[in-house]
Amino acid sequence: MPDAEVVRLDDRADRRRGGEEPPADAPTRRGLAARLLAALGLDPTADSDALAAFLRGRLEGDYPVDEFGFDVELTEQVFLPLLRPLVRSWFRVELRGAENLPTDGPALLVSNHAGALPLDGMVLHSVVFDAIGRHPRMLGADLIFSTPFSADLARKTGTTLACPEDAERLLRAGELVSVFPEGFKGLGKRYADRYKLQRFGRGGFVSTAVRASVPIIPVSVVGSEEIYPLLGRLPTLARALGWPYFPLTPTFPWLGPLGMVPLPSKWVIEVGEAIATDELPPGAADDPMVVFDVTDQVRETIQQTLYALLMQRRGTFF
Known part of the structure; x- marks a missing residue:
């Protein structure tokens, strides 16, 4: 992290310890929640209760799907x-x-x-x-x-x-x-x-x-x-796994999980x-x-x- 940023964060911590309010543009819990909401596609201006309601509905199974299971x-x-x-x-x-x-x-x-x-x-x-x-x-x-x-x-x-x-x-x-x-x-x-x-x-x-x-x-x-440029299909291994083919590419399986990128x-x-x-x-x-x-x-x-x-x-x- 750049030195200037470290000083700024340290100064903010000192002000909090001394009871001084952080500047208006400082990150807050609400701001972090807004970022999380935005990452999930929810309205970042909404209250974090929206995120809680969304997650609660997921956990409780209280959400609509159509006859094919589309959510x-x-x-x-x-x-x-x-x-x-x-x-x-x-x-x-x-x-x-x-x-x-x-x-x-x-x-x-x-x-x-x-x-x-x-x-x-x-x-x-x-x-x-x-x-x-x-x-x-x-x-x-x-x-x-x-x-x-x-x-x-x-x-x-x-x-x-x-x-x-x-x-x-x-x-x-x-x-x-x-x-x-x-x-x-x-x-x-x-x-x-x-x-x-x-x-x-x-x-x-x-x-x-x-x-x-x-x-x-x-x-x-x-x-x-x-x-994933396909170089080979290994039919014997594919049949054993029940797959239509086993992909051999320049990166998979040679690089392990990285080969899936x-x-x-x-x-x-x-x-x-x-x-x-x-x-x-x-x-x-x-x-x-x-x-x-x-x-x-x-x-x-x-x-x-x-x-x-x-x-x-x-x-x-x-």
Whole structure:
């Protein structure tokens, strides 16, 4: 600590011992409480009783969740504020095409998936909420819900199981839903295959969107491939652990827990124009050819946008 600061703090301590009041701008318990409130996303001008009430509600289980387990209060006041430094300062995410995000009504966001760990879903949640004030309800794979901590966090922050029934219920309720059709095939791509989209499954997300007559909005993410450059997958060890792959990166597992720190790649997220589904003929959701054509259109749109973004960026980390 600089000498000038030490003297100032010592002088303040002497004044307190002598009964002298500290200066008006000196830190106080109330000021520290305000900082804690701000860190949790609560109003820093509010009384510390607000923090006590928030924590008491957590401990007593007295807080609302929806039928899927989504905890809006926890997400907005704790999860997103903790995530924002990663999004804004570490990855320096730039959102393009925010005008294509619907401010109301149901829609399906469809994005590429990469990065060994599903950080891209959380980052997308953060930037969409900050842009339009809506929570994208992410559809997650079975593995997320078979791990205790992961399952609890996913449910509470708005993720639900990636199945047609849950997706359709959310869309019919007017929610904004996000899906990553590449699944673990996308997350587990080798670094040599970065930004080459994997197969989009069988187009189940298209059938769901068509059945609910909601627009499909393609989302292209550049930067996620470099946070954990995947060099190998160790299939034998992965099967033993029940994982789809065991990630070998330049830092993991060689550096232990430090190897889990993502590299600070520069992210660009571009939201494309909506692809309408309400003009398709009746029964289109059950027509394999229609589903294939729309799926291919969405995939090709994302792939071409990724190529364009890669051509535009100056470098991986700036």
